Amino acid sequence: AINGSDIKKTCYISILGSKVSSRNTCFSSRGLAEKLFIDSDIPSLILQVPMVLGEGDYASKALKKNALSRFSFTFRKLSLEQPIYAGDIIEVIKLDISRSLKGDLTQSGIKALAGPTSLTREKLIKKAAKLLGVRVKVFSLPLFLGYGLARIFEILSSNPPISRSMMGVLDHDDAIDPLHSCKELGIELTVLDVMLETTIIS
Secondary structure, three states, X not given: OOOOOOOOOEEEEEEOOOOOOOOOHHHHHHHHHHHHHHXXXXXXXXXXEOOEEOOOOHHHHHHHHHHHXXXXXXXXXXXXXXXXEHHHHHHHHHHHHHHHHHOOOOOXXXXXXXXXXXXXXXXXXXXXXXXXXXXXEEEEEOHHHHHHHHHHHHHHOOOOOOOHHHHHHHOOOOOOOOHHHXXXXXXXXXXXXXXXXXXXXX
């Protein structure tokens, strides 16, 4: 649809781990969208990102809620998270727009971008709890329970709150080196402690 339009450059936010060949429909659908952008006649910057934490967003509120719970229950607490600050993604887009308007060379293609720290979901919740001045005990729920609940929701609703594909994304380990992408995109990542202070302490 964008071919033949006046659009000069596009930026698409995707999920880290997305690819067309994935058996997970969340990853494969994002991978297909990436391919459509890349195959178009318009230069496209695709940012593959993991958990995104921003001020007042759903992920930050959920993390804060888990951290403030005396007992926190989560699926596979040893799953690796590598949260990135929403402001860093916005900065990438702003820089790309600015360079495009000036006619400068801009980045295109797929760039995997994540925060500077990869840690287990349990450690992330406990780190957030420490910043909030509380203690939390994190318990791991079996994945089969999550997949079972997701299947029930899929049967009962055309728009389930959670699906088996979403569970697959939740179970994905995020642990990449973002340095190369940061250099290409011209940004400096927000460190985890500052990210958490900005997004969950208010």
